[in-house]
Amino acid sequence: MSHLMKKAFRSPRIGRQRALTTTEQVSALTHLVNSLEVLANERDPRNAVLADWDLLRERYAWAPRPVQRALGLVARPGVSRAIHLARAAAAVSLLIPGTPRRHRVATGAFLSLSSAVTNPRQYFGTDGSDQVAFMVQGVAALARSQDTRPAIVDACLWFVGVQSALSYATAGVAKLAGPQWRNGEALPLVLRTEAYGDGASYALAKRYPRVTRAVGAGVIVVECAFPLVFAGKGRLTVPMLATTATFHxxxxxxxxxxxxxxxxxxxxxxxxxxxxxxxxxSGTGGADVRGR
Structure with missing residues (x-):
């Protein structure tokens, strides 16, 4: 048991290039799932109203006319379909090991920028995941373009790491400020909605209210405590990431x-x-073979 505890709380070891490559590839997988979902949802007429640009364009009435015209062009079904097919192919190419650095830079930049121009038509249902994917892929492309300069790669990885901690902490503080999260009512209310709910989970939440309140409180504690990964020489990182990964x-x-x-x-x-x-x-994390 002592050995297992030491292993669980041992400071992790991952090289600079391995961290960059894995970040790049998992982010590409996010874009791949996004584009495949969009292509699949376009076949369902029930989803058409959620992506109707005639309705969504009102949110961008403040933008200059050239920007509005560009967004309108991207929102056309044929153009949108072509972009997402290209995004899916680009994401798959990043999952293939050994592709040239210039290809990875250009592909990562394309995935990040294309997610920004297609996001306005996907207003419903993204809820922050696409914003994270945009940020991570763009920063990874920047780091890849400078992967012979360790200080810049480190700065990019620090940006992503700190942004991740900030995202969790912000979500936790926002929940803590809500009385329904503090008294345990929020989770059942979410589970009974049509958009994010689940009948079986809602039934369990109502049947075991004490467990439901404990789960809600646990989510708040874990999210607020996430920045502690920077304490204790990284010993809390693996348990914390395992907990939040399970949560997701x-x-x-x-x-x-x-x-x-x-x-x-x-x-x-x-x-x-x-x-x-x-x-x-700092600077000892790049001893591994240069990742591609």
């Missing part, structure tokens, strides 16, 4: 937030790398 997997099953799993998991290699750097001299 459960949400993916119960609430249908499957893209959240990949979006936030794409930040974990950076979190592992930067938290190990808090416990030893």
């Amino acid at each position: 997997v459960v949400n993916g099953r119960v609430m249908g937030l499957s893209r959240f799993v990949w979006a936030f998991l794409s930040t974990y290699p950076a979190v592992l790398y930067v938290t190990q750097s808090t416990g030893r001299a």
